[in-house]
Amino acid sequence: MLADYHVHSNFSDDSWYPMVEICQDAIRHSLDEICFTDHVDYGIKPDVEQYQTGALIAPMHKNPQGMLEPALNVDYERYFPAIEKVQEQFADLGAGSTLGGLTVKAGLELGVQTRYIPQYQELTRTYASRMDFALLSVHQVNNLEFWTGEFMEGRTQDEYNQAYYAELLSVVENFKEYSVLAHLDLIKRYELELVGADGLYPFHKIRDIVAAILEQAISDGKGIELNTSSFRYGLPDLTPCTEILELYKDLGGCIITIGSDSHKENNLGAYIGLAKKRLLALGYKQYCTFNAWEPVFHTLDD
Template sequence: MLADYHVHTDFSDDSVFPLEDVCALAVERGFDEICITDHVDYGVRPDWDEYRRDPSCAKIVEGKPSINVDYERYFPAIERARERFAPELTVKTGMEFGVQSHTLDKYQTLFDQHANAWDFIILSIHQVGDQEFWDGTFQEGRTQEQYNMQHYEEMLRVVQNFNHWSVIGHLDHIKRYDPLGPWPDVNVRDIVAEILEEAIRRDKGIELNTSSVRYGLSDLTPSVEILSLYHDLGGRILTIGSDSHKPEHLGAHIPMMRERLQEIGFTEFCTFDHMEPIFHRL
């Protein structure tokens, strides 16, 4: 089984990779299954109905408005792709929820509105208090300890108070945007352990995000130390995803990452169906 469980298409505002082109390339590259996980980030991105009423509500990023998935088009498009590419490729329906503790109600509503559609949800922390990591807004005016600890404290609040997710995406994502270099894992071990224990208690998992290679990071995402901690705590639910936004990203480095997981001690990885994990040998 070869699967990529973190795939973005042009339904995400930071990708121009058409869904059917994604699927065709996945078939060409020998993938058995992919999950489409386009972005929804309440608090920093409006929904399309909000944008249509008031275009000024969306930030302009690289010349285009930053808006959440167009839900009315998204789900039918995935269903069409699923039918077109079967049986060569299984296409699963997912999303990447960029959750914040003050936006939980909106994600609850969104999940309930499409309750029968979901296969898989990535829970990611991309911003705190509507301040984003990628542009440095969140880090500005805070010490390295403050912005790192506040990132994990927010993640803990979210996993404790929201249950409609499958895995935590790129758990130590803040490292990628740390202007001072990665904050050592030993400094956050206790709170990361608490997050992982909560995920395990709720029968949730984490992902190994292969984009660490293309971003030239010095460690995996999450780090080998965090993955080892998850393994030692008894964590079993684990997905592997490229965080693809472009053709060159799709499926990248997944075979290598499976070997790295085996070195840590994992023997299985997961795909999902209707929010339930399915285990496969690495």
């Protein structure tokens, strides 16, 4: 079985990949199950209604045609019906349609900062009945973006790494409406551009705070994600790194999903099979999909 549990569509501000095309491509890539996990980043981007009513402004970015458009959070009132439509449309159209076609699940990727936790709590409670799954990510700290480099600017390597993990610990201690922690050591993706593979922050300096994050997640019945984007970004290890995956397992963690973090066709489902093999080599026996917020366990050699 191949399941991709980190998929972005044109409901994310950084993707223009239509849901129908994603489902068609998933079938061509022999995927059995996908979960849409489009972006919500409160503090950085407004909701559609907030922007339309003028309550909040939005950052502007260029679409593939070079035209400026606002960067907004998921349009929830269109998003969930769109997922429900493709769920029905592709239920019997999978590569092995006699086995039930392509299974499509509904999720979100929540880019949580501690100061905006109440908004995420309200969001997830509002739409919980229409969701199967939620990724918890930290993409910004104090509204400073990683991908632009502004979070790292003016900070030493030690300062920005410690600040990132401290924020992630604060979030997991205070926010519970999620399923798994996405790309837990995400900061490395952007650090790589600054210091190169040989200069990445050593694991032993964050081991204790990462253990605290994982212990909290395990206590709360939450999991982690193995994010296969590490291969396309040229990182020297997995995301999260091998040490974190080993630590999670040693601490008793067993809920793990695999996701491509795809935003376009050539990323969809990429390296999912290889990721399963890497987990097996680390001693994992199972991985998870989700149904109505509950983990469903599958053997890795399936």
